[in-house]
Amino acid sequence: MKHVTRRQILGPIGIVAGSCVLTSCLSENLVSSPDKDKKSSFPWQYATLEPDITAERTYYDCSKGHCMYGVFAPVVSQLAEKYGESYESFPVDMMRYGVGGTGDSGSLCGALNGSAALIGLFIKTEEEMKQLIGELFLWYEQTELPIYVPGKAILDIEMPKSASNSVLCHVSATTWCKISGYKAFTKPQKECCKRLTADTAKKTVEILNAHFAGKSSAVHKLDEKVEKCKSCHTKDSKMSDSRGTMNCGSCHFSLAKAHP
Amino acid sequence: MKHVTRRQILGPIGIVAGSCVLTSCLSENLVSSPDKDKKSSFPWQYATLEPDITAERTYYDCSKGHCMYGVFAPVVSQLAEKYGESYESFPVDMMRYGVGGTGDSGSLCGALNGSAALIGLFIKTEEEMKQLIGELFLWYEQTELPIYVPGKAILDIEMPKSASNSVLCHVSATTWCKISGYKAFTKPQKECCKRLTADTAKKTVEILNAHFAGKSSAVHKLDEKVEKCKSCHTKDSKMSDSRGTMNCGSCHFSLAKAHP
Numbered sequence: 001m002k003h004v005t006r007r008q009i010l011g012p013i014g015i016v017a018g019s020c021v022l023t024s025c026l027s028e029n030l031v032s033s034p035d036k037d038k039k040s041s042f043p044w045q046y047a048t049l050e051p052d053i054t055a056e057r058t059y060y061d062c063s064k065g066h067c068m069y070g071v072f073a074p075v076v077s078q079l080a081e082k083y084g085e086s087y088e089s090f091p092v093d094m095m096r097y098g099v100g101g102t103g104d105s106g107s108l109c110g111a112l113n114g115s116a117a118l119i120g121l122f123i124k125t126e127e128e129m130k131q132l133i134g135e136l137f138l139w140y141e142q143t144e145l146p147i148y149v150p151g152k153a154i155l156d157i158e159m160p161k162s163a164s165n166s167v168l169c170h171v172s173a174t175t176w177c178k179i180s181g182y183k184a185f186t187k188p189q190k191e192c193c194k195r196l197t198a199d200t201a202k203k204t205v206e207i208l209n210a211h212f213a214g215k216s217s218a219v220h221k222l223d224e225k226v227e228k229c230k231s232c233h234t235k236d237s238k239m240s241d242s243r244g245t246m247n248c249g250s251c252h253f254s255l256a257k258a259h260p
Numbered sequence: 261m262k263h264v265t266r267r268q269i270l271g272p273i274g275i276v277a278g279s280c281v282l283t284s285c286l287s288e289n290l291v292s293s294p295d296k297d298k299k300s301s302f303p304w305q306y307a308t309l310e311p312d313i314t315a316e317r318t319y320y321d322c323s324k325g326h327c328m329y330g331v332f333a334p335v336v337s338q339l340a341e342k343y344g345e346s347y348e349s350f351p352v353d354m355m356r357y358g359v360g361g362t363g364d365s366g367s368l369c370g371a372l373n374g375s376a377a378l379i380g381l382f383i384k385t386e387e388e389m390k391q392l393i394g395e396l397f398l399w400y401e402q403t404e405l406p407i408y409v410p411g412k413a414i415l416d417i418e419m420p421k422s423a424s425n426s427v428l429c430h431v432s433a434t435t436w437c438k439i440s441g442y443k444a445f446t447k448p449q450k451e452c453c454k455r456l457t458a459d460t461a462k463k464t465v466e467i468l469n470a471h472f473a474g475k476s477s478a479v480h481k482l483d484e485k486v487e488k489c490k491s492c493h494t495k496d497s498k499m500s501d502s503r504g505t506m507n508c509g510s511c512h513f514s515l516a517k518a519h520p
Contacts, residue, residue: 042353086349093302096389097380101368103393106504107427108361108368120357129356133363167367168428170504183500240443244366244430251511 046122047082048209049075051202058201059150062194068098070194071114071201101169109169111193111200112140118204123211131218132207134245137167138220139203141247146195148202155191166250172196223247306382307342308469309335311462318461319410322454328358330454331374331461361429369429371453371460372400378464383471391478392467394505397427398480399463401507406455408462415451426510432456483507 057074065073073092080087095117097103098110116133123129144161160180164172173184173193182188210217222230222245229248233239317334325333333352340347355377357363358370376393383389404421420440424432433444433453442448470477482490482505489508493499 042351044351044354086351089346091302091304091346091381094304094377094380096386097376097393099386099390100503102373102376103379103390103397104503104505105368105393105397105427106502106506108365108373113362113368113373116357116362117354119363120354121351126356126359130359130363133357133365137363137365167365170502170506174502177501184503185495185500235445240445241434241437242366242430243360243364243433243444245364246366246430253512 043124044086044121045079045083046208046212047079048212049078049205051205051209054078054205055148055198055202056150059148059194059198060154062197063154065093065096066099067110067193067197068114068117069093069095070197071111071204072117074201075118075205106170106173107168109140109164109167109172109200111197112137112167115200115204119208122208128211132211135218135220136200136203136207137245138222140167140200141165142220142223143199146192146199148195148198150195150198153191154194155187157188157191159188159192159195164250165247167246168250171250223249225249303384304346304381305339305343306468306472307339308472309338309465311465311469314338314465315408315458315462316410319408319454319458320414322457323414325353325356326359327370327453327457328374328377329353329355330457331371331464332377334461335378335465366430366433367428369400369424369427369432369460371457372397372427375460375464379468382468388471392471395478395480396460396463396467397505398482400427400460401425402480402483403459406452406459408455408458410455410458413451414454415447417448417451419448419452419455424510425507427506428510431510483509485509 054074057077058070061073062070064070069092072095076087076090076092080090095114098108098113101107101109102113115136119129119132119136123132142163142165144163146159146161149159160176160182162176162179164175166172166175173189176182176192177184177189180188180192182192207217226245226248229252230245231237233242314334317337318330321333322330324330329352332355336347336350336352340350355374358368358373361367361369362373375396379389379392379396383392402423402425404423406419406421409419420436420442422436422439424435426432426435433449436442436452437444437449440448440452442452467477486505486508489512490505491497493502495503
């Protein structure tokens with residue numbers, strides 16, 4: 001560790017008496033980030049939004065900052081129109097990072113990452129947050145997308161649909177390429193992503209609208225095969241050796257042949 | 261579409277003359293989100309941070325909001341101590357959503373999601389943003405983690421290490437469970453995640469420090485096998501049927517046997 005001053009170590013938290021060594025005698029409360037100066041109220045206030053308008057804005061906003069930005073920015077901008085600050089100054093441009101499953105890595109679909117970030121911003125309890133994200137992710141895995149048809153298309157083509165069976169950008173895009181016959185990184189594949197992102201923003205707003213109206217939006221269930229896998233591998237099960245709710249078969253391709 | 265007023269459709273953007281139907285005659289500029297009223301400067305200003313202090317804060321902050329929050333909050337809070345607003349009022353609690361690979365789905369590791377969000381907040385150009393995220397993700401896949409040893413451990417155990425070969429929470433956690441012999445969702449597995457998250461925050465700050473000092477931090481390279489896969493499957497290649505940079509073998513287990 002480089003030389004650091006006590007001020008650097010403690011920030012605004014306070015002064016530790018004596019001359020103890022940082023890593024051996026500071027308590028958890030002293031070295032974690034301060035809470036008491038927090039100026040941001042949380043969670044931020046939501047207001048019922050029109051799903052179709054959100055989808056439309058998302059479709060075009062994808063051209064400004066890709067998928068994660070495309071979902072996130074239109075919701076925040078609509079609330080900024082209603083509430084003003086702090087929505088107006090939220091640095092929505094940061095959400096460009098979700099492009100191509102985060103920095104082109106192909107991991108979590110950026111549309112879902114943006115939607116989950118919105119749910120994180122508006123939902124207070126961890127349990128409810130996970131429920132809403134869970135419903136959204138199951139919908140995404142199981143629904144043939146894209147459904148959204150733009151009034152004025154950026155690329156006006158007949159759009160093939162596919163169910164991704166996965167929340168991962170890599171799997172979702174590759175599955176659509178297989179079914180459509182189009183290559184990855186082509187204009188049709190990018191058009192597919194824009195429309196699918198519009199669908200995801202619409203679904204997210206529907207889920208949030210329902211939640212704040214006191215209604216449940218949970219209609220999708222884990223695939224039966226996934227339920228079977230989880231019966232041995234999830235928390236408190238016989239094996240209890242894995243985490244997650246993603247569709248197992250989208251990576252464990254040959255499991256049926258080799259598995260007990 | 262439900263009935264909506266023109267005000268709802270257009271927000272502060274303006275009034276469309278005539279009585280055209282929304283989806284057929286509004287131009288792209290009219291229906292995407294407005295830019296001109298944007299009050300947030302972008303990107304946000306970074307300042308050199310101490311990697312070891314960041315790791316320490318991250319380790320303890322994981323107890324407040326899990327992995328994504330654990331990486332994101334300490335960096336923002338340290339900058340808030342230096343700059344004040346807008347850092348003080350950033351709703352860092354929203355980042356709880358990255359828990360367990362986003363809402364417990366097991367997809368992108370929440371520590372990496374939080375780190376990528378920070379890179380998105382501080383880096384302006386898309387190319388540079390992708391380079392920094394790329395280096396971080398390769399480091400995470402290829403490094404035996406966790407390295408971080410807390411001075412005052414929340415769970416004081418001898419900590420086994422493993423290289424995840426994947427940026428996915430599900431794969432990373434399962435791999436560590438296999439190597440360590442511990443079950444998923446146990447205290448040792450959660451302790452591993454806290455320490456690995458501290459490592460990821462430290463690496464992110466090192467990457468950002470280097471970037472803003474005009475230095476390159478790119479030292480990790482794609483695995484040779486992945487390079488081989490990509491030679492046929494990536495952009496502008498023979499097949500050009502997939503997207504992403506994730507380690508192929510972490511899901512395509514039996515590729516060596518069946519592949520040409």
